[in-house]
Amino acid sequence: KIVQHSIEKPAGQLHVAIIGTGGAAVAAALKAAENGARFTLIERGTIGGTCVNVGCVPSKIMIRAAHIAHLRRESPFDVGLSATPQLFLRDRLLAQQQARVDELRHAKYESILESNPSINLVRGSARFKDGQTLIVEAAEGDTREVAFDRC
Template sequence: MSDCCPPNKSGSYDLAVIGAGSAGFSAAITAAEEGAQVALIGYGTIGGTCVNVGCVPSKTMIRAAEALYGAGAASRFPGLVGEAHVANWRDLIAAKEDLVTALRQKKYIDLLPEYESVTYLEGEAQLVDGGVIVDGANIKAGKTIIATGSSSTVPPIPGIESVAHLDSTQVLELDAAPKSLLVIGGGVIGCELGQMFARLGVKVTICCRSRLLPDMEPEISEALQAALEDEGITVCAGVAYQKIEQAGNH
């Protein structure tokens, strides 16, 4: 990516955007369309969360699980029998990765050269007076936008560091489906990934300290819990986390 957009020869920019995800790209392109010289600074895989580890991969897997679930649900209608199963988990994961790669190329990498006033720089950025330092190079900029996004954190539950655990990115990269899955947290991501894995044949338990989707109305939480339990998911709401420990080979 570093050779796609040659640096501004003057070394000075109207705007520096730190973060080359969807928000950073949008800011850089919008500024360029208004005539600004822009330094777009990326660190890690270009495209950020949505296309690489968020919306695109998760919704692809969720749609696959929905298709599987829909086939089995056909038996609700008299005279119909539907059946589907995961024939090859690795093929499913590979197809998801192929889509991520294609969209990253189309929506980000191939798009940058169309904006001559946007220079893409790779490296860790450090804010300084009058601009940004990127890998030791001083980038002068009149204004700076920080669009670095966020990263997942491990909850401070005693024992969690001593057992194997996954975040929402890693769980979508498994090369084999687990037999069972414990989801800690009943927010949107926990619920959608829990349902997805359950529909793909995994025994799922979701635990949360209050209720599912605690930012929503209680009636929504109740309806969602009932729906998930109807699909065979165990929901443990209103629990306190005391510790996590390895139990045999599980």
């Protein structure tokens, strides 16, 4: 679970808000926090964005598994090795893939956000109220405003 840090900002401290929690958003949040800014990330779905959750990471896991299966079946260097029929256990492969995705999401996103008090995570869908305020609607129906200097 992500720790929600206070989004009250001391006078003179820059407050940045970004909608989404993909790699670029988290990198920007870390850099801004490193330079003294407060940062609010707003996410309506799963933390980490497309790459770690449904794009690059899961597809590369499947591509690698297919490559390993191909090598086992087509290797020119298997003389003297017993040929056992290849079993494709889809449920186990998908479970392994999801476990790796969950592990990477936690290591590269959730634990970093939890440990940085300058970065606040707000769950919900965001829309602009005006040039300095976002309205965030949570799935449960709660609404809150997030004021910012930069978005």
